[in-house]
Amino acid sequence: MDKVSKVLLQARDGARAELHTHGAHLCSWIPVSGSEQLFLSKSSEFGPGKAIRGGVPIVFPQFSNHGPLPKHGFARNAEWRLVSSGVLEQGAAQAVFELQENIARLLVWPHVFRAELVVTIAEETLQLDFSVVNNGDTAFSFTTALHTYFKVDDITQTLIHGLGGLDYRDTVGGSRDCQQEEPFLEITAETDRIYSDITSDIVIIQPHQQVQIRQSGFNDAVVWNPGAEKNAQISDLEPNGYQRMICVEAATILHPISLAPGQLWSGTQMMTVHPKSA
Numbered sequence: 001m002d003k004v005s006k007v008l009l010q011a012r013d014g015a016r017a018e019l020h021t022h023g024a025h026l027c028s029w030i031p032v033s034g035s036e037q038l039f040l041s042k043s044s045e046f047g048p049g050k051a052i053r054g055g056v057p058i059v060f061p062q063f064s065n066h067g068p069l070p071k072h073g074f075a076r077n078a079e080w081r082l083v084s085s086g087v088l089e090q091g092a093a094q095a096v097f098e099l100q101e102n103i104a105r106l107l108v109w110p111h112v113f114r115a116e117l118v119v120t121i122a123e124e125t126l127q128l129d130f131s132v133v134n135n136g137d138t139a140f141s142f143t144t145a146l147h148t149y150f151k152v153d154d155i156t157q158t159l160i161h162g163l164g165g166l167d168y169r170d171t172v173g174g175s176r177d178c179q180q181e182e183p184f185l186e187i188t189a190e191t192d193r194i195y196s197d198i199t200s201d202i203v204i205i206q207p208h209q210q211v212q213i214r215q216s217g218f219n220d221a222v223v224w225n226p227g228a229e230k231n232a233q234i235s236d237l238e239p240n241g242y243q244r245m246i247c248v249e250a251a252t253i254l255h256p257i258s259l260a261p262g263q264l265w266s267g268t269q270m271m272t273v274h275p276k277s278a
């Protein structure tokens, strides 16, 4: 059986990443400047049917409970096929994974599709390209997210820039028509927001570095931090993990994507670390 479970990437310049074929799940990304950028819960479970807590879960074909499928769809719990992995001509490292329908998936989501995730790393940048093709003969629609867990040293010393002036849906309070007035978002309690119409970069600012996040193809962005109380209720999230993580997710939720037979959709989330020079 050709079953690979872990995929290690190393670019010519030394940037590194680690993925699992389970979920095509990126668990670790260490750019050339040398420090881990993704949060991975020490209490995470790794196994069939489980979603890994941290890294980059792929949410497809349903975001959260916005529909009849299990929460966040089936892609994060599925075994993906590794199509290729290695170093490209210019020195970047890249892995390509694919997921298609099978009998179990057709029973919950009766559509013929091919989803592809391309993970590329070089220097200080990670690029995630996610695409979906409708290979069937009827249209379907879906919602999706690259649910990236960024590692932070201390959430109280972290600011998020790039969301000022945007409308958002507040999942914690249940309110649909909110607007963020302040230019910088501070995480001081449980936060779970769906921002719409993302056109500028989102930047995670810490004293020692900034991470610039650029998305295209995805219309929305989710910012999630469970806070102390919710953290304690999530069994696979390590104690006080919320202090060391922030999810900034490239997503399309509020206006689902519809694909006619033969049609393709693609979206990208690209992250670049800017270490603070001394």
Ligand SMILES: O=P(O)(O)OC[C@H]1O[C@H](O)[C@H](O)[C@@H](O)[C@@H]1O
Residues within 6 Å of the ligand: 051, 064, 071, 072, 171, 192, 193, 222, 223, 224, 247
């Ligand atoms: O616990 P999970 O199923 O992995 O979901 C984790 C989180 O994902 C997203 O960020 C949603 O906006 C949150 O409402 C949800 O709690």
